[in-house]
Amino acid sequence: MNTFLPFSKPTIDEATIASVADTLRSGWITSGPKVLEFEKQLSAYFGGRPVRTFNSGTCTMEIALRIAGIGAGDEVITTPISWVATANVIIEVGATPVFADIDPVTRNIDLDKLEAAITPRTKAVIPVYLAGKPVDMDRLYAIADKYNLRVIEDAAQAIGSSWKEKPIGSFGDFVSFSFQANKNITTSEGGCLVLNDEIEATFAEKYRLQGVTRSGWDGIEVDVLGGKFNMTDIAAAIGLGQFAKLDAITAQRRKLAKHYFKTLGKDFEMQTGAQLPPAEFESTNWHLFQVVLPERIARPDFMAKMKEQHNIGIGFHYAPIHLFKLYRERGFKEGMFPVAERVGKQIVSLPMFYAMDEADVERTCKAMREVLTE
């Protein structure tokens, strides 16, 4: 049988490994010069906006909510189809998560439904760019302006994506990225937050490290309750090596996505009943290549057959958040977001990573067609 083809795999080059080794030998392994350099390069990429790094993408969203002053009594609207972190951070700061159903084509939050879910208590929205595909950013910010809402963009999957040729993160309100192992660029675990000004950036630094400021009479003062969210120089060394390849990584993923469409052919949807993602190549970084299976196919069976008969790993992103026990206990139930429930049950992620080649795409397409039509 063919070698195992996972749905995702990080590629760390030898120069990056050498840089990590240098850091380990340097005697400075926590936050230091590598973190500062990584933040500097990220800021330049995001058009000079302030950027701070952290030890996860999740905490960047929690910190953005805290900087925005969002807490008890406030509602924050997000999508049910995301990693559970997106909604958990809303609960973490004491606010109330509100969901709006998704658009069946983009699989992102439906902005009409988002607008309809706004109440006088709504203080912020957290749109998610699933698979790296942005929402309609003009419409998003028009809604935010109209209702005076803060936006925390969950761009965890969207580094390298763009809107009207502007990189995601180079405009807007708070923009959060993840560098978790499976993301397009990684620090093993980590994240960064793009902020609006130096005042917010100072708050981000405080929340990142126990609320410590350096301005007290004895050189140290604590005036807000912070946590322990700083990135290490070991992680930043990985991040710098990865970031240098961002354009190549994005280009390779776009090439692979194009090859998926070409190999599956334009009759694939009609022949199998499966639904492909929008064929959009310039704005999305193709973090994932996701297919929604037809109702007659049970996802666990599909995944098992791809693994057992073809040695191909298939992922799924994501189960609807509102149906997890924690959320059911808060009053959410089946039937509330029918599009998210249908897509969340049938969506799968095909192999998509930098080190893959076109033969891997062809192998996956052939296997998928076989499993779907047998």
Ligand SMILES: *Cc1c(COP(=O)(O)O)cnc(C)c1O
């Ligand atoms: C990865 C991811 C997160 C969380 O990022 P971590 O770095 O794992 O904390 C949040 N939202 C989405 C959409 C993600 O893909």
